[in-house]
Structures are given as structure tokens and as C-alpha cells.
Amino acid sequence: MNTVNFFVRHQNEILQATLQHIWLVGIAMLLAVAVGVPLGIIVTRHPWLSKPILGGANIAETIPSLALFGFLLPVPWMGERADRLVIVALTLYALLPIIRNTSTGIESIDAAVRQAALGMGMTQNQILWQVELRLAVPTILAGVRVATVLTIGIATIAAAVGAGGLGEFIFRGLAMVNNQLILAGAIPAAALALLADSILGLLEWRLRPARQ
Amino acid sequence: MTAETEREPPRQAIIEFKSVGYRLPNGQTILRDLTFTVGRGETLALLGRSGAGKTTALKMINRMLDPSEGNVLVEGKATVSWNAIALRRHIGYVIQDVGLFPHFTIEQNISLVPRLERWPAERTRARVKELLDLVDLDIDKFAKRYPHQLSGGQRQRVGMARALAADPPILLMDEPFGALDPLTRGELQKEFQELQRRLGKTVVMVTHDVGESLLLATHIALLEDGKLTGIYSPPEFLTAKEPMAAAYVANFRMYEDAERANEHR
Numbered sequence: 271m272n273t274v275n276f277f278v279r280h281q282n283e284i285l286q287a288t289l290q291h292i293w294l295v296g297i298a299m300l301l302a303v304a305v306g307v308p309l310g311i312i313v314t315r316h317p318w319l320s321k322p323i324l325g326g327a328n329i330a331e332t333i334p335s336l337a338l339f340g341f342l343l344p345v346p347w348m349g350e351r352a353d354r355l356v357i358v359a360l361t362l363y364a365l366l367p368i369i370r371n372t373s374t375g376i377e378s379i380d381a382a383v384r385q386a387a388l389g390m391g392m393t394q395n396q397i398l399w400q401v402e403l404r405l406a407v408p409t410i411l412a413g414v415r416v417a418t419v420l421t422i423g424i425a426t427i428a429a430a431v432g433a434g435g436l437g438e439f440i441f442r443g444l445a446m447v448n449n450q451l452i453l454a455g456a457i458p459a460a461a462l463a464l465l466a467d468s469i470l471g472l473l474e475w476r477l478r479p480a481r482q
Numbered sequence: 483m484t485a486e487t488e489r490e491p492p493r494q495a496i497i498e499f500k501s502v503g504y505r506l507p508n509g510q511t512i513l514r515d516l517t518f519t520v521g522r523g524e525t526l527a528l529l530g531r532s533g534a535g536k537t538t539a540l541k542m543i544n545r546m547l548d549p550s551e552g553n554v555l556v557e558g559k560a561t562v563s564w565n566a567i568a569l570r571r572h573i574g575y576v577i578q579d580v581g582l583f584p585h586f587t588i589e590q591n592i593s594l595v596p597r598l599e600r601w602p603a604e605r606t607r608a609r610v611k612e613l614l615d616l617v618d619l620d621i622d623k624f625a626k627r628y629p630h631q632l633s634g635g636q637r638q639r640v641g642m643a644r645a646l647a648a649d650p651p652i653l654l655m656d657e658p659f660g661a662l663d664p665l666t667r668g669e670l671q672k673e674f675q676e677l678q679r680r681l682g683k684t685v686v687m688v689t690h691d692v693g694e695s696l697l698l699a700t701h702i703a704l705l706e707d708g709k710l711t712g713i714y715s716p717p718e719f720l721t722a723k724e725p726m727a728a729a730y731v732a733n734f735r736m737y738e739d740a741e742r743a744n745e746h747r
Contacts, residue, residue, distance in 0.1 A: 380579075380581070380584075381579075382577060382578075382579035382580065382581035383581045383582075383583060383584070384581075385577055385579075385581055386575070386577060386580070386581025386582070386583075386641075387581070387583070388546060388570070389544060389546060389570060389575035389577070389654075390570065390571070390575060390594055390595055390598075390644070391566075391567045391568070391569075391570030391571035391572075391595065391598065392567075392594075392598065393567055396598065401583060404585055405584070405585055479584050479585035
């Protein structure tokens with residue numbers, strides 16, 4: 271009961287932190303899609319770039335988030351504002367699933383379909399937009415979904431460098447040994463992740479091409 | 483038009499291979515010194531074993547591949563001086579695995595080239611109806627369906643309709659009936675024969691089926707290890723002395739012999 275009371279009493283702060291959290295993750299995901307999908311397409315066009323691109327994204331993925339924030343802190347433009355830094359870091363984390371799923375989605379298209387498209391006289395651009403991307407959309411969205419859930423979790427650590435978000439409550443709660451505070455951050459973060467997962471899952475299902 | 487009037491001179495070459503060679507980037511030779519012509523309204527079957535270079539030769543006609551040596555001419559102009567996109571839209575293309583777009587309806591699949599060519603919607607719709615009639619598919623039943631809802635034979639019919647959509651004068655077919663069961667294959671071969679009688683397209687088809695070549699082709703080009711062994715009319719092919727041709731005919735006759743043996747049983 272105490273926890274419910276706590277939530278009611280602090281609803282404004284919690285709402286504020288949730289919005290901040292959504293903002294951090296939302297901007298990072300937009301950037302990650304804007305960068306990751308083109309990189310994924312490049313990988314399918316120039317296989318020799320697949321190692322450096324996927325390798326780079328893989329390395330970014332393995333750096334512990336707290337350490338990554340630390341690495342980015344001395345970088346001039348980024349160190350100025352904590353939210354900039356956090357958005358860049360979250361974007362780096364989100365890249366790998368998006369790049370990988372974009373290239374997998376395009377490469378798994380039936381070779382006969384691509385042959386026919388080429389033989390019918392479609393240009394490379396027409397094949398990309400009307401055939402490849404359209405058929406790869408569900409796979410790309412699955413990557414975006416994984417990346418979103420991942421970054422919602424990682425974004426809680428953003429509070430450690432002062433970027434706000436739901437992590438604020440968690441860090442404060444840890445410092446004060448106050449479970450209610452920790453839950454005030456953890457529960458909305460978990461709810462956000464579940465919500466994003468189901469919305470993107472639904473979208474993925476709606477956009478799948480007709481199949482067997 | 484009867485076969486006799488079609489064969490009469492002046493034979494107008496629409497596709498010409500002039501000493502065409504093709505090598506892979508790794509140096510392996512796929513085709514060497516290929517020279518032949520296909521006249522307007524003729525059906526040429528490229529016959530040979532797997533790996534003989536039939537598909538490679540076919541793909542040079544619509545510039546899916548460029549020759550390493552020599553020239554391929556389409557309507558008197560070397561393919562390398564054609565714009566590849568314009569050339570491909572000028573040539574119908576049918577492949578064994580059909581390659582229908584799974585996210586397009588049958589109607590959208592068939593109307594692809596007209597839509598790429600920005601035909602008015604009304605004309606495109608009328609053309610789709612005409613084509614579905616041509617390949618004997620009921621428009622009300624099939625237009626809005628997706629490829630996965632069709633049988634293999636129906637899909638191949640749609641592939642044929644799609645290739646004919648913009649009424650190209652040339653049709654390339656790469657083992658168009660190869661993936662079908664024998665009965666469906668026979669039906670489609672017969673329908674294609676009928677279609678060809680009505681449309682008079684210039685057709686080049688890749689096949690390893692002698693029966694199909696004899697049934698559908700006006701000329702049979704025999705390929706072996708990337709080289710042309712000879713070009714025959716169907717009657718010439720049946721009596722050819724050339725060992726490879728004779729082997730094909732003997733193989734084909736095997737079935738007739740089996741038939742005769744069973745009659746006497």
C-alpha cells in the first residue's frame with residue numbers, strides 16, 4: 271500500500287522522468303534507424319564491408335554502458351550536455367540489431383524474386399524500395415523492437431551522468447536504501463519496455479507480407 | 483499464319499550472336515565463339531546438359547550479363563549499346579522458379595512492367611484482364627489473390643502473363659516448365675504452343691527436355707561445354723548424325739520403345 275501511496279504522491283515527478291526517458295530513447299532510436307538501415311543496406315551491396323561495419327557495431331555493443339558514458343564524457347561537443355552524450359551512447363547500442371536485421375531481411379529474399387525483378391527491367395532503386403525493403407520490413411522492425419527494449423533498460427543508467435530519466439529514482443533509491451524509490455524508477459521502465467515491445471510487435475505483424 | 487509462310491525468306495534476324503564468349507571473373511570459360519541468329523517469330527530452344535552455358539547465353543540477350551568477347555545484337559543493335567533497363571522492358575522474361583513478388587497480388591504482379599512504364603490505370607487494368615484471359619485464369623477468382631495461394635501451374639501461368647504484359651516482341655524463357663509435374667507441364671506446353679501461334683513472338687527458351695524442344699521450337703541449338711554443336715530444325719534434329727544430337731534422340735526414343743514394348747505385352 272505504501273508504494274501505491276508513494277506513486278500517487280510523486281506522480282508528477284514520475285511522469286516527468288518517464289517523459290524524459292521516452293525522449294532519450296525515442297531520439298536515440300530515430301538516429302539508430304536513420305543510420306542503421308542504410309548501413310544494413312550497404313552491407314548487402316558490398317559484402318566486404320560487412321566485417322568492419324558489423325564488427326564495429328558488435329564492439330559498441332560489448333562495452334559496458336557505464337564505461338561507454340565515461341569514454342564519451344571528455345569528447346568536446348558531447349561532454350557539454352549529459353543528454354547528448356546519453357543519446358549518442360544509446361544510438362550506438364541500438365545499431366547492431368538494426369544493421370544486422372536489415373541485411374538479414376534483405377539477404378533472405380528468394381533469389382528468384384530478385385532475378386525476376388532485374389529481368390523485368392526494374393532499376394536498383396525500384397528493387398530496393400518496392401521489393402527488398404518492403405519484404406524486409408518485418409525483419410527490420412524485429413531488430414528495432416529488440417533495440418528499443420534494450421535501450422529502455424540501458425537508459426536508466428543515464429542518470430549516472432546526470433541525463434535524468436527513470437534511472438534518477440533508481441540511483442537515489444540505491445543511495446538512500448529506499449525500495450519505494452527504486453520501484454518508482456523500475457516499474458515505469460519495465461512498463462515502458464513491455465509497451466514498446468507490444469506496439470512494435472503489433473506493427474511487425476501488420477506489415478508482414480502475405481505468406482504461406 | 484502457317485509454318486510454311488513463316489519460314490519463307492527474307493528471314494529477319496532479331497537476335498544475333500556474333501562470336502560470343504563469356505568468362506567468369508576467375509578466368510573460367512563458360513561460352514566460346516557462339517554464333518547464331520534468331521529470326522522474327524521463331525522459337526529457338528537452347529538444348530544441352532546442365533552447365534553447358536544455356537542460361538548464360540540467355541542472360542546475354544536481356545543484358546543480365548555482358549559478353550566477354552564478341553557481340554550480341556538485339557534488333558540490330560549491340561546489347562552493350564542498349565540501355566539495360568529499356569532492353570529488359572522490351573523483352574519478356576520467364577524463369578523456372580517464376581519469382582512472383584510475394585507481397586503483390588496476382589494483378590499487381592502482372593501489371594508490374596505497365597506500372598513501371600506509367601501506363602494509365604485504365605489501360606493497365608484492361609491489359610491485366612486480357613492477359614489473365616490469355617493464360618486461362620479467371621480474373622474474378624485470381625486478380626486479388628497472392629502468389630502463395632496458387633498452385634505451381636497457376637503461378638507459372640501468372641509468370642507468363644507478367645512477361646507478356648507490355649507486349650514485348652521477344653520472350654526469354656529459362657526452363658519455364660521444369661519445376662512442374664508432368665501432367666501440368668504437358669498442359670502448359672500445349673497452351674504455350676497455342677499462345678505462340680496467336681502471338682508470334684520471337685522466343686528463346688532454355689531446356690534440357692528434347693520433347694519440349696521438338697514440340698515448341700522451330701529451331702534447336704545444341705550446346706555442349708560452352709560451344710554450339712549445331713542448329714537443327716526439329717525434323718533435322720531427329721535424323722542428325724552428330725553424336726550429341728543422336729544421343730539426345732536415342733534417349734528420347736527410349737520412351738517410344740518402351741511404349742511399343744508394352745503394346746505387345
